[in-house]
Structure formats: structure tokens, C-alpha cells
Amino acid sequence: MYLIVNFLEQSKLLAAKRFVLQREYFDTFKQAFPNYKQLLQKGIYQCIIYFSREKYKAAYCAQRGSLYYNTDKLEIIFNDFKELDVTSGDIHKRLRRHGYVKGWINRKDKIYLPLVCIIEDEDDFEEIRKNMPSGVIRDSDFLARLRKLEKQNDWKGMCDLFEPLEKIREKDIWNDPDVLYGVGFACSKMADFERERLKEKGYLENKRRYRELCIEILKRCCELDSHNYSHVLALGYRHYKNVLELTQPKGRRDGNVKKEIELALEWNNRALELNPDSIKAHYRIGRIMDKRVDNYRYSVKQWSKEVFDAIEEMEFNAVGHLEKAVELYEKIGEHEKAKKDNHREYVRSLYSLAKYYCEKTQMNDWLYQYYLLNLLNGQFQIKQIMEQDKRNLNAAKEYIDKCFESLFNTKPNPDIDFTHLASQYDENSELKKLSIIDMLYRMGLIYLYLYFMEVIRGKNSSINMEEYGNKAGTYLRAAKRVANLYRSKGVNRRNTYYINNWLAWYYILTGNLKSAEHEIKGAKDGYVKCTYAIVLLLFKQDSKYTLAEQILEPLLNDDKSRSRAAVLLACIYRLSGQEQKYSRLISGIAQKHNMWARRFIAKIESERNKR
Amino acid sequence: MRVDRLDETLIFESQDKELFLSCFQEPRKLPEYIEKEILKLVFDSLKLDINGNDDVTLLIKRLPTPFINKVIFDVESMFSDEMSLYSDGVHESAALYLGRHLSYLMYYLPVNVFKVWKPLVDLQVKDKLKWKMRILDIGTGPGSVAVGIMEYYRMMAEAFPYLNFVLSFVLLDGQREFLTIAKRLINSLTAYMPPNLFVSIEESICRTLDSPEDISVSGEFDLITMSNFLTINEMRNSQNAVAIVSALKDSLKKDGSVIIIENGIKNNCLSFKTIRNDLVNQGVYNVYSPCNGIWQPKKEYSCTCFNMVRCFWEIPLIYKFLRDHGLKKGGRYDVPFNYAILRKDGKTKYRAEGNNRFYVQLKDLREYIDRTVNVKAIIRTVIDRGDKISVSLCDGSMDLGIDDDSSAVWIEPVDKEWLVKKGLNLPIVAAEKITLKKVKVIAHGTFVVIPRLRMQGSTEIEIEY
Numbered sequence A: 001m002y003l004i005v006n007f008l009e010q011s012k013l014l015a016a017k018r019f020v021l022q023r024e025y026f027d028t029f030k031q032a033f034p035n036y037k038q039l040l041q042k043g044i045y046q047c048i049i050y051f052s053r054e055k056y057k058a059a060y061c062a063q064r065g066s067l068y069y070n071t072d073k074l075e076i077i078f079n080d081f082k083e084l085d086v087t088s089g090d091i092h093k094r095l096r097r098h099g100y101v102k103g104w105i106n107r108k109d110k111i112y113l114p115l116v117c118i119i120e121d122e123d124d125f126e127e128i129r130k131n132m133p134s135g136v137i138r139d140s141d142f143l144a145r146l147r148k149l150e151k152q153n154d155w156k157g158m159c160d161l162f163e164p165l166e167k168i169r170e171k172d173i174w175n176d177p178d179v180l181y182g183v184g185f186a187c188s189k190m191a192d193f194e195r196e197r198l199k200e201k202g203y204l205e206n207k208r209r210y211r212e213l214c215i216e217i218l219k220r221c222c223e224l225d226s227h228n229y230s231h232v233l234a235l236g237y238r239h240y241k242n243v244l245e246l247t248q249p250k251g252r253r254d255g256n257v258k259k260e261i262e263l264a265l266e267w268n269n270r271a272l273e274l275n276p277d278s279i280k281a282h283y284r285i286g287r288i289m290d291k292r293v294d295n296y297r298y299s300v301k302q303w304s305k306e307v308f309d310a311i312e313e314m315e316f317n318a319v320g321h322l323e324k325a326v327e328l329y330e331k332i333g334e335h336e337k338a339k340k341d342n343h344r345e346y347v348r349s350l351y352s353l354a355k356y357y358c359e360k361t362q363m364n365d366w367l368y369q370y371y372l373l374n375l376l377n378g379q380f381q382i383k384q385i386m387e388q389d390k391r392n393l394n395a396a397k398e399y400i401d402k403c404f405e406s407l408f409n410t411k412p413n414p415d416i417d418f419t420h421l422a423s424q425y426d427e428n429s430e431l432k433k434l435s436i437i438d439m440l441y442r443m444g445l446i447y448l449y450l451y452f453m454e455v456i457r458g459k460n461s462s463i464n465m466e467e468y469g470n471k472a473g474t475y476l477r478a479a480k481r482v483a484n485l486y487r488s489k490g491v492n493r494r495n496t497y498y499i500n501n502w503l504a505w506y507y508i509l510t511g512n513l514k515s516a517e518h519e520i521k522g523a524k525d526g527y528v529k530c531t532y533a534i535v536l537l538l539f540k541q542d543s544k545y546t547l548a549e550q551i552l553e554p555l556l557n558d559d560k561s562r563s564r565a566a567v568l569l570a571c572i573y574r575l576s577g578q579e580q581k582y583s584r585l586i587s588g589i590a591q592k593h594n595m596w597a598r599r600f601i602a603k604i605e606s607e608r609n610k611r
Numbered sequence B: 001m002r003v004d005r006l007d008e009t010l011i012f013e014s015q016d017k018e019l020f021l022s023c024f025q026e027p028r029k030l031p032e033y034i035e036k037e038i039l040k041l042v043f044d045s046l047k048l049d050i051n052g053n054d055d056v057t058l059l060i061k062r063l064p065t066p067f068i069n070k071v072i073f074d075v076e077s078m079f080s081d082e083m084s085l086y087s088d089g090v091h092e093s094a095a096l097y098l099g100r101h102l103s104y105l106m107y108y109l110p111v112n113v114f115k116v117w118k119p120l121v122d123l124q125v126k127d128k129l130k131w132k133m134r135i136l137d138i139g140t141g142p143g144s145v146a147v148g149i150m151e152y153y154r155m156m157a158e159a160f161p162y163l164n165f166v167l168s169f170v171l172l173d174g175q176r177e178f179l180t181i182a183k184r185l186i187n188s189l190t191a192y193m194p195p196n197l198f199v200s201i202e203e204s205i206c207r208t209l210d211s212p213e214d215i216s217v218s219g220e221f222d223l224i225t226m227s228n229f230l231t232i233n234e235m236r237n238s239q240n241a242v243a244i245v246s247a248l249k250d251s252l253k254k255d256g257s258v259i260i261i262e263n264g265i266k267n268n269c270l271s272f273k274t275i276r277n278d279l280v281n282q283g284v285y286n287v288y289s290p291c292n293g294i295w296q297p298k299k300e301y302s303c304t305c306f307n308m309v310r311c312f313w314e315i316p317l318i319y320k321f322l323r324d325h326g327l328k329k330g331g332r333y334d335v336p337f338n339y340a341i342l343r344k345d346g347k348t349k350y351r352a353e354g355n356n357r358f359y360v361q362l363k364d365l366r367e368y369i370d371r372t373v374n375v376k377a378i379i380r381t382v383i384d385r386g387d388k389i390s391v392s393l394c395d396g397s398m399d400l401g402i403d404d405d406s407s408a409v410w411i412e413p414v415d416k417e418w419l420v421k422k423g424l425n426l427p428i429v430a431a432e433k434i435t436l437k438k439v440k441v442i443a444h445g446t447f448v449v450i451p452r453l454r455m456q457g458s459t460e461i462e463i464e465y
């Protein structure tokens, strides 16, 4: 029998020369080695001591010593040590691996690495003690090597097997679709782009290299084996990623979005031909089509009914694919592998759908109209569009709730401790499925809209009102808290003023203007400043009107918020009786501002004329 | 590479991999200085003067023709059946080698030098070699094994100049002539060793081992080697073998190894395996390698299958010269042999695997005809057919007799080039562990169905050395 003992620090060992295992530590030991008495009775041949707080210090080997134990205590006395040329960290790592292999560490049953471990087999002990590399010399074929590296997520290693990849056409494997697929897949991973690193020297070139190689190699794969769903899907995935990378805010811009969209659709559609039930392909097509709509919107010069219809149709198709992905996923049996493999796409489809339905509503406009017209004592009429928006919002709500449930295995409710949930949520693997901040934010927003819907219906319009309000507030606050938590951990540094913005709206709706003001006072983004301006207006104080004016006027030159600012300014001018400024503003409105602003001002005008 | 502070073994680190890969990748080449020292020894024994500056090709040309013809005759007749009839008890080996020591030195020493590398690598990959080794070589002959071990350690000493290596040999042979040659050769070769490798001959014992009592050597050894000693060519030895090798146990350190090397001839293989089986089944030793059980540790051996390992080498200059002068033997670039490493501490090169959930044992293969399976096994033997090779497997789950080669599990012949294209760079050698994923099981044979394995495009192969 062999022992491996964990001392916190080397100095402790040298001072005490004694190790006592008791209380909960002894319990962990007993859990891992329930038959410890029998084992220890066989005698101890050797003992290693490592220091868990001093990973880089050498481990020790105890030469002589004695051991006492009873049912609640184990005591070891060391007489003599020898330093080994293996570090404590190495011993710890090997020991833990060994424990998992042997099954005496077991996360599921909550059995952890005890401070004292018993190793029965001399070979095992030697492997740990000498930190021997296991199975050192290996000769494997490319497939086996690729597979092994893939298991370790060593994408670079996989690519390196065939460097220089530029010459891969000249190699024999150029005719082997299985191997090419492995390399192409690895290149795709190597090409994955993180916008945070955009500015690093050579980063973009490096990514481009792998990207281009990936496409070349995977195309060849599809050529060799055109009926292989995985190959086609992988190529589709690369183009899909390209689209996302090129369209994400602050992403890379070294590519042609339009072309990538077409290629992504082409290859993912081919994947669907080979496997019509491909959840991944449906999801990706849905997402890309959605991007195509955005792209199309930007390119439109002349808006017309045809254009609107075209967009409507594209959106309809996109939603169709996402809904199909959801439907297919829900048909999979509980324990099938596909359930796990496609979970990410499922969750994201649900999220995309929730987002789509949420944004399809014009609640944001209604909020503006509601408050501004109220201020101007105008009539707010939304009956005609209510039904449509209500349907969309209900769909959004259903999708987002389902999304939450599927991700966290529990139905969302305001009593959940979201920060705790977030800190448990595996930041690396699960976060990639979906950002918990986005999720909470979207839930908050949807419930906020629902709440608003009830508010405009009039007081006590429904029993749901309180519930919606409570949820909206809780989720948005939770989103903010989690964002702060991640920021403090350095995980997410994204600007989260968009959350404050909607939290401010929540306070507006609940009539808590002070909190609303506090929430967004320092905001830099135009649209948040606009919300801030509304808060200021609602105070109905002259000094606040002036402040709002000062904030809004510069925004007239801001491309993104100029229309909103114009509308708000128009209201302020009216409220504060600055007729001249008002006329100047509305005379320019036709050239400078969008449809929304024009319509809105027209409404204000007509209200004015009524009186 | 580093030395363990507790047991002084050499610990192989992953960056050392390349060095050992080269042991498999390239054929071994007998350094010219060895050939030169062999020739110098020959000239000396023939009492002929030489110019010390001459290189091997020049030296070899100076050998007198009658001597060359004698060497060729000796080599071709030495172990032929006819000569083996000389048996007269203790003196049989004396008779066998009478007047032929120089021929043995010139021809059999070179071919036997590198065989010992295979067992040495087996030990090394599991950190069983020490920086300092005390070795007992039984049946030294002209010193082939010692020279082989020296060469192996020279390679290490050159690769790891920051480490020191020490080899000390105790040589034992029944024939003084051989011991004289061995001592002289080893001593002359020490001049070529790097400064961090110290080689010495501790003792040379001229004694004929006829019974276990004859083994009385002082101290314990890290390594006891016997190369072409138990062979049936050495007549009585194979009868005494079990007793003699058993008796050696007391001279072996508790973490020491016995290396037995034999030639690749079928009859010899049978006797060698029988001896091995007896030694293990009587509980004297365990087999460290080859022939480990893949799924369970193998405690009993009843298998006597006919197989062999190969050592790839470049034909040395002396051989080329002899062949130019009419020698028919010695054209093989792959030398077949058999070996076993025995230990008394129960350690094995490959440890039995716990998890066989995704694999099929070879004994069960016939239930999987036409299906694609995963298999793990030791490569039993490899047959080279020019462009193609056939490989036979053993996982310890079936016992074969010496003539059961055809009922063993074979992989259908594959193109060597195909393997290279797949990315397998090293020649496939017997005794290594192979993992095959997605191989197809094919029915073979007319009366009895014998399963064979067929490699497919999607087959994954991995060989562990």
C-alpha cells in the first residue's frame, strides 16, 4: 500500500513532521476509501507528501514513519524525508486523474479528493510518483491522431499535422474525405474569431488564413463525398460563422457579407437536402435569413410596399426555419444523443424566436407615443394594432420562458436567485450556448411590454398587470446584477446601458421617476439619452425641460438617434412654448428624419390643429 | 530524461519521444568502428600486421583468401543439422565452435548486436532502465549482447550529455576463446564511448553451466541476458533451461529483468515458448513483455504459437564483402528473432485494460462476422510480402499451438504504402500493442469459419510502443 498526503505548505510539514486527519477531512477520506482499515493493515511501503498551496515546490517522499488510526482519526508521523524531483502540482494533477479513473473521486456522488489517498497498486503509485507520461511512443494513422487531438480540443495540433496546409493539395490525404474533414473542421475552429482580439497584431491575417484553408479543404471534402451530411454541414457552418462575424457589432469587416450570406444559405440548404431533419441546418438558415433581412433593410434606398412585402416574406421564412428547429428538437426522445448534441441550437432558436416576436411589436414606439401624447394632452389610440402586438408578445413570452426552462431545468420565476444561478452556470461551456445576461434582459423586456400593454388598457385592467410588472422589474434588475457580477470577474465587459435603459422605462411605468432618472443619468448612448429626456419631461418642471433640451440638441447630428431627438425636442418646444424653434424643427423634418418621426410629428400637428 | 531519486531509473519525458521513435523508424546501422575493431581483432588473431589508419573497406580486402573461404564455409555450415550431430555432452559447444570463433565473430556478432535493443526499449518506455546497470551476460560468445547494450547506452549518453551512465558487465561463457575475444572487443570499443558513459568488465567467468549449481556469481544484477544460449543448437541447454533460468532468480535484483533472445526458427520457437511457459507457470517469473494479456493479466501461459519479431538493419560492410565472395546467407535487412523479458516483481509492459466495453475480444470475433468492430491486441507476428504485409494478433484470449498459425486472427494483407498514406510512419513490428477501430470482420476458411479482419478507409489504427 502506498500513501499520498496533502500538506498545505512545506514549512508546516518540516515544523510538525506530523499529519492528523480528522473531522470532515476524515469523513471525505472514509468516503473515498470505505475499506481503509483493511487497506492500511496491509502495511505502507512508501508515502509521498505534496503541498497544495505550493504547486511549484518539490514533493517529498517520506522514508520512515509511523501510522495510527481509529474510527475518527488518522495520524501519520514522519521521521525522514527526501525531496523528489517532481513538483507538488504534478503529483496533485496525476493523483486527481488517478482518483477519477479508479472511481474514488466521483463528482456525481460528491466524493472529492481526500487529503490522504491510498494507492493500492505499485505501478499506479510509480506512475504518479515519477509523473511518467503515459503511452509515450505512439504511431497512429491520421484519423486516430485527429480523433485524439479533437478530444483534447487541440485544433492547432490537428492542423499542425498537415502543415504547410497551403500544400495540402499535393498530399495523399487530398483524396481522403475522412481525414480532410478532420483537418477542415480543425481549421474552422482555428478560424473562429473573437472581436476582443481584433486589434492584436497579425490576428486578422491568421484568422483569414485558417478561414480560407477551411473552406478550401471542406469544399474538397464535399466534392469527394457529396452525399455526406456532416461535411456539407461543416462547410455551411463556416459560412454561417462568417456571416455572424461580419455582422456582429465591432466585428471584423474583411469580407463580403452578401456573398457569405448566399454561400451560407446554399450549403446549409444542401445539408437540409441530405438530412431534412437537421436541427442545426434549420437553425442556421433561420439566423442567416434574419441577417439577410437586416442586410436588405440597410440597402433599401426607396421604401415601398413591395419592399415591405419582401421583408415580410423573408422574415416569415426565417421564422419558419427556427420554428422547425424547435419542433424537430422537441420530438427527440429524452435520452437520445441528439438531444444533447442539438441543445445549443434549440435554446438559441427559442431565444431568436422570442427576440424576433418581441422586436416585431412596435411597443417601443407606443411607449413614446403614449407618454409624449399624454404630455401634450393628446389622444392615444392604439386599438387597431393592439391585437397583432399582443399575439406577438405572447409568442415571445412563451418562447423565452421555454428557453429559460430548457437552459436551467426550471421554470422562470421572480423568486429565483439569479446571481447564484449565474455563478453556477458554467461560464465557459454553457455561456456559449447563450448569454444569461441576454436571456434575463430579453425576459425583462418582454414582460415590460406586457406590463405596458396592461397599463395602457387602464387601471386594474387585468390580474396579470401586477405579475408582469413584478417580473419585468425583477428580470431586468437581475440582468444588471449578473452583468455587474461578470464584469467584476472580468468575464464580460460589454456596455450594459441598454439594460439600464429598460429599467428606467420600468420605473417610468411604475411612476417612480426618481429611480428612472438615477438609472440612466450618466448615459452616453443617444437612445438612452432620449429615454432620459422623457424622464425629465415627465417631471413637468421648467428647469428639467431646459436640461432635456441641452441633452437632445446635440443628438440632432447623431445618425442613430436624430429622429427620436427631433420628436422629443418638438414636444419640449411645444410644452415650453418655444414656437419659433418648433417651426424651424418641423420645417426641416421631411428631409432629415425618418418615417417614424415624420408620422409622429404629423400626429402632434393634427392634435394641435384639433384644438 | 531524468533520473529518479529513489530508484535510479531513467525517466523518459515526452520530449524524448523523437529519439526513441527513431529506433523504430530507421534501420539500425552497425557503426563502422565496430566493424573495424572486429577486423583488427581478426588480423591480430591471425598474427597479421595492419595499418591502423586503414578503413573497413581497405582492411577487409587485406584478409587472406583462404581465411575468407573458411569463414564462408563456417557460416554456412555452423548451425546446420549435420553439424548438430556432434553432440557429446559437455563438450558439444566446444565442438560446435572449435576453430570457428573468428567466423562467429565476423558473421554472428553483427547480426546479434541490435536484437537486444527491442527488449531494452520495452523496458525503457516504462522506465525500467537505470543510469547504472550491472549486467550478467550468459553465453557471451564474442560479446554481441554487451556490444548491443553499449551501443544503446551510447545513443542515450550522446542524447543526454548532462546525465551519467555506467555499465558494468559480468561475462560468462564455457569457452575461453570467446571470452578473450569478447573482452578485447569490449575494451577496444570503450575508446569510442562518450565521456559520460563508463563501461567496464567487472569479471569474466569461464564456466560451462550444466546444472543450476553451476551458477554462483556474486551479487545481484539489474539485467541478466541470454542470447542464443538456450537454443536447441546449444543442445543440452534447452533441457536444463528451466532449472538454470530459475536458479538465476536469486542473482536478480528485485526490480531486475531477465532478457532471453532466441533466433526465429520454428523448432527453436517451440522450445523457447515451452521454457517460458514452464518458468511462468511454476511461479518463478512473470512475463514483462511481449505476450501480455490485453484484458486480463496473464498468469498462466500455455500458448506456443509460432511468431517472431524483426530487427531492421543495414547490411554491414563485412557482410557485403563476404556475399561478394560467395556467401549466400546474410542478405536480410529484417532479422527475425524471438525474445522474452522476465521479471520477478509482477510488472508488465502493457497493463491489462479495465474497460473493454467498446472492444471485441479476439476469441469472440466469429460472432461478429460482417460487422465492424474495435479490437485491441498485441501484434503477434508480421509477414512481409513485398508491397503488402499481413499482421496477426493476440490479445491473450486464445491459446495457440506451434502449428496453429492459420487459426490465429489475421488482418487481411494491406498495402504498406496505404499505411504510410494513412499516416503510419513506423514499420509495423511484432510485440507492440495495436488498437484498431472500425475494422470489418470477414469470414475466412472453408470448413471452419475463421474470422479475419479487414481494414477499411475509415479504420483507425494506433500502435503503442
Ligand SMILES: C[S@@+](CC[C@H](N)C(=O)[O-])C[C@H]1O[C@@H](n2cnc3c(N)ncnc32)[C@H](O)[C@@H]1O
Residues within 6 Å of the ligand: B093, B097, B108, B109, B112, B138, B139, B140, B141, B142, B143, B144, B145, B172, B173, B174, B175, B178, B207, B208, B209, B210, B226, B227, B228, B229, B234, B237
Ligand atoms: C550461439 S553463441 C551466442 C553468443 C552471443 N550471446 C550471441 O548471441 O551472439 C552461444 C554461446 O553460449 C556458450 N554456451 C553454450 N552453452 C553453454 C553452457 N552450457 N555454459 C556456458 N556457455 C555456454 C557458447 O560457448 C557460445 O559462446
